[in-house]
Amino acid sequence: MNLPRRHFLALGSAAAVAVTASTQPAAATRYRQSEGYRWRNVEIVGGGFVTGIIHHPKQRGLVYARTDIGGAARLDPRTQRWVQLLAWVGLRDWSLTGVESLAIDPADPSRLFLAVGTYTNEWSPINGAILRSTDQGRTFRRTDLPFKLGGNEPGRSMGERLAVDPCDGRILYFGTRNQGLWRSTDRGETWARVESFPATGTAGIGLGFVFFDQCGDRRGRPTRTIYVGSTDPANPLWRSDDAGQTWSAVPGQPTGLMPHHGELASDGQLYLTYGDLPGPYEMYNGAVHKLDTATGVWTDITPLRPNTGGEAGFGYAGLAVDPRRPGTVMVSTMSRWGPVDDVFRSVDGGATWHSIGSKIVLDTSGAPYLDFHETPKLGWMIGDISIDPFDSDKVMYVTGATIFGTDDVTNAEQGRSTHWSVRAQGLEETAVLDLISPPWGPPLVSALGDIGVYRHDRLDVVPPDGQAANPVSGSSPSLDYAAKTEGFVVRVAYGGSLQRGAFSTDAGASWQPFAGEPAGSSQPGKIVVSTDARTIVWVPGDVLPHYSRDRGATWTSVAGLPQQVAMVADRVNPSLFYAFDPATGTAYRSLDGGVNFLPSATGLPTGSGKLETVLDRSGHCWLATGAGGLYRSVDQGLSYQRVTGIEEAQTVGFGKAARGRSGMAVYSSGRVGGVDGIFRSDDSGVSWTRINDDRHQYASTNEAITGDPRVYGRVYLSTNGLGIPYGEPI
Template sequence: MRRRTFAASIGAAAVAATAVPAAAHAKTSGRCDDAYAWRNAVVNGGGYVPGIVFNETQADLIYARTDIGGLYRWQEPTQTWKPLLDWIGWDNWGWTGVVAVATDPVEPQRVYAAVGTYTNDWDPSPGAVLYSDDYGDTWGAAELPFKQGGNMPGRGMGERLAVDPADNAVVYLGTPNGNGLWKSSDYGRTWAEVTSFPNPGNFVQDPSGDYSDDNQGVIWIDFDQDGRIFVGVADPDDPLYVSADQGATWQPVPGATVIGSVDGNRVIPKQASFDHENGHLFIVTSWDPGPYNGGPTSGKGGAIWRLALATGEWTDVTPTQNPVGTIPGFGGLTVDRQRPGTLMAATQNNWYPDEIIFRSTDSGATWETSWEYAWDADFSWPPERTDRFTMDASGSEWLSFGSVDDGPAYAIKHGWMIDALAIDPHNSDRIMWGTGATIWGTEQLTAWDDQGALVGWDDAAGHQVALPVDPFTVAVRVEGLEETAVQDIAALGGTLVSAMGDLGGFVQNDLEEAGVQIRRPNWSSGRSVDFAALNPDIVVGSGDVDGDADGHVGVSTDRGATWLTTSRLAGVAGGANGGTVAVSADGAVIIWSPGDGATAPVYSTDLGQTWTTVAGLPAGARVRADRTSPNRLYAFAAGTFYASTDAGLTFADTGATGLPTEGDVDFRSVPGKQKQLWLVGGKADATYGMWRSTDGGRIWKRVRDFEEADAVGFGKGHGRRGYPAIYASAKAGGKRGIWRSTDEGRTWSRINDDAHQWAWTGKAISGDPEVYGRVYIATNGRGLIYGDITD
């Protein structure tokens, strides 16, 4: 692929969203007078939150950035988060990966986001800096001549964006892969490289892969009160630079090379924070940019350093005591602006039994931990664990991931991948931290300082004992932030079943509650779901599984309330092989197509306890059931459409022609209509679009309204003939959107608007069988969106 080049200074793109979109209901034909309200089916979080940023001058102004799900702003009255980037459309889907955020301390209404999801070829588009003058309600965009990695290794470092408090028209951006330090002097509208900055970084943690081989580059920018600008660089030999003349010239900070190694491991300065009152700059380092890896094979994985700004003296203030011995490395760092000398830091990926959060009230001279072991005289395992706070997961009980407390390893953890750690600069009692799944927070933080030590020595017993502590409460603070990547949807009517990346899936009878997480089989990611149309108590799903205990397919006979695992299919390993699953209309036969690309689909007539190879289908074929005839099932692979009339035991080519032979293709059977099918998919610059068959897949007619289509589904109908409403994520007249037809596809109306696009929506879509107009949309990072007619 030819690399796109730009001039050194890039002009701002057109405003990407407006407060009131101009055309809310574009249509291919016909008339649509329905207005829609959009909301999330509640899960609460579900993905990685690598950054939480408080505005330093305006209280309660807080932003949370996600790696694939956009940017959010805190709403203090409701204690919820508001999504700010739902206007991002299909073509710029990568802009939902937010690698950095900066909130202006001088004019707090100004906010900036550095966006771009991947630096490799997974994301074909360049990155951008988004700018807003109204707290993120509307945005403009300035494209950049390089990519940014909101979902790449190192995405929790930073922040890579910073507003100069001495001149808030000036904004700096640190970039990866040799692109250096960039600067805007017009509130983010245009950008140019700071050519005087001498070091673009050189640290590559793992050069062997297409994902792990990023040069982490320029990591963070921060400002001293005297006007000096400090910049952290991913170069263990030269990790820190300073400018005392508004960025005209730059020099290495004297003595900073000392922070580039620890116990023989080369490390980089991941985050920094100023204690202006005491004249200190604190820096956490780690051998790995994060967020996945644990500690190195030998020695320490990171350190905490303190720079005395007046004298240039460096002091290693790494905690010397902790319950696990060797710290794997550090993630988050924060300083209390109201209490000079108070700072906190978090380990990153101390997988067992939990992360450790450290707190110091004396500028790092001494530290206390969030939990400790109390060992008996014989050092028996497991030791007693004692904690400073309790974890309240109300509303997000799924955070146990199906586990139970096991000695010191609690089911509900402090977290993992903790890079976002922030004390409210206006309120010493409030802290928030992000994990790989949620945001935790408390408004009782200073209670920590009254607790004293967690463990002590009992002379009589001759061993440690847990000391009495009055714990405070840490609770979920992620409501409104939905970050799941939805893979498939089954709307049963009153019950919604979803398959989700990383979380397995959920069964929801109330869209305002997360519902039951599908944990058996122990899916690391759910891939597909289906139900028996004539017996909807039978629900099936497939997903990626780890280990050897569970099969990839799960079965429920009570509408998803409980789940049974199935037999593991010989030859299909664990990991990302979930594939797709279907169940016949009466629930008697399950067809599973493994995702390994080598194993032909199999069927089961005993709820997955035994499997038999289907005759006539190639590996990787996608299978769907007819929604009215138990004997009829269908399949598609590489341009060929297949049908079965013996309940899925054998399939034969229908002889259909003209269907896509490349790209991702899906098809769905129409509820209540035998032999009626709709197919979508294909590949740009090849066959791509939507087709309809009314004879079981022998003859297909192209739906000419759409030049591209990727997902199709059905809901309660509105017409006199009883045909279901049809919903599609598609492109018509050059416009991507969510489209609806109430007349069997003769006319289509776009039912979303430019403020509600949710980037990429091509995985799955479904209407509701009982609520006319309701549509469910799978997004890649903004959760499961649903819309209702508001009229």
């Protein structure tokens, strides 16, 4: 998944007469902690790049997976569902859900280590960290690093960069992207650079993996032989034979490519996959090689050679050896976009190979969106493979969207089909861009990064038809519904001409693409619709906003607005629209159905904002401005008053009113009393209740929020990589 952390977008309101908004700072306010909320995820299954997977060699059924932005997870062997380990990460530490590497202690199943941090970019202010657990990820201790990590950057499926010495669990090594090789001698609590290690690898990619050869070493003493993979194509593999004191490039090794994965089999054969680039999106050459560590002889065992015999360019990434069967090895291609990536299996040390894809029976019913309304594929961005150390028939591999697994991989050796199915249940990794919960139809419709739009008739069941079709879309940043016109929904997405926008008259069960689009536009931006469904306003962001009165067939430029604004429609009055310019802090409104806008309020906070209108109150509009706080208008956007009970508001949304209350419940991802959280107000913002807890923070919850207009207390959250959590009172 190549989504940057999404910055806070802008939304707002407006009127015909300019009025200065009240921007008095919110006083520090105490909040009430809810006595009980149950948090679960809306079932989508996967939806993002799973970058690594590891079986523990000492405990049957203990498996971990890591992702680029969606945390790390442990497989529950009883339910066969993944358990998210990083839901506790808060908004201000959002970067810690990008997992650069994952390490187990081979001798101690209770211990788990994560190297976390999503970006090394200048705009990301958060350094990386090492998280240490002694209870399989139920709790962690944190050691901050003096540099950033890149869990969502090129080469993120290389690995593992972090490794525990199998003979002495106090010792860990970590190959970084820019700072060379680091070592801990106290189980990851403190770290220091290994000054004797001479390589740093390609800038920004660095050292891709570390592993140990424990042959002949004694427990309790550091392993003497250590290998490190460097992304310097001139010297890709390094070795130490004195427990990390000195290092040298392995003699006779192939050069010119970057190693992606390296594994040492129990018979002393060392296997490596290579690509000319770090992946996952681009590789144009690659290979698979093995080294006989006893003789020093290298052998090229590439299963399918890129750029020959009609094959285009691609590389190799995923790699697994069978601990129970020396000579059994599996590898995967990467960036073989045509025809598709494949997994190859050998039982004779790479002398011959079987293509898994050639006789695969693939069951995608566990996540129907994977078909994209076409023939299902074996996968793309296959960055890692893991063979069950207790059962050679069981294998799992990870992709850019899910985890596939089989229980009969040895069929390949007899030329029979192998059967694979989705094994990502419980691992919700979507980046959520927008959410709506209309007063009719399904409880939720979601717009997601990479994999489109979904109608959720049941929250605990994967949408059986997959993502919205006609057109099938990728990243979809905006949805809206016509509150008084049952079934009418609009959406926009990234795509080609006449593929970016669509409407539905049956609440997202089927769609019709817009027959036209704003002239000169190539972006999706924001879409809103009047409550009577007669007017659609599209704010692409790269041209002025446009409106349509014929369901998207023709579009006319709106008057009175700058190009970069956000917009919302009144949920009661079909003629009333609101807009907000975060660059100037100016709100606007239209009283003629989105044709003309005039400034209505000035002096609002600049930089960001999100705006939402109340389902059952004409003229009621709320504006969340992040650190600038929360604002409310009750006069059709003519003026805005600060809601003083909340210090910061990243989002705002509404749900069914509490019993005995006339106003809808208000929800916000915000800050009250100096504490970040998900808050609900049952009295129009006078007082607030924190409804999440420290175990359920979900990192980036600053994109969208909505209550359920039919179920009091139920709220749906957006996250950047942790799916759609929803909470309900217990």
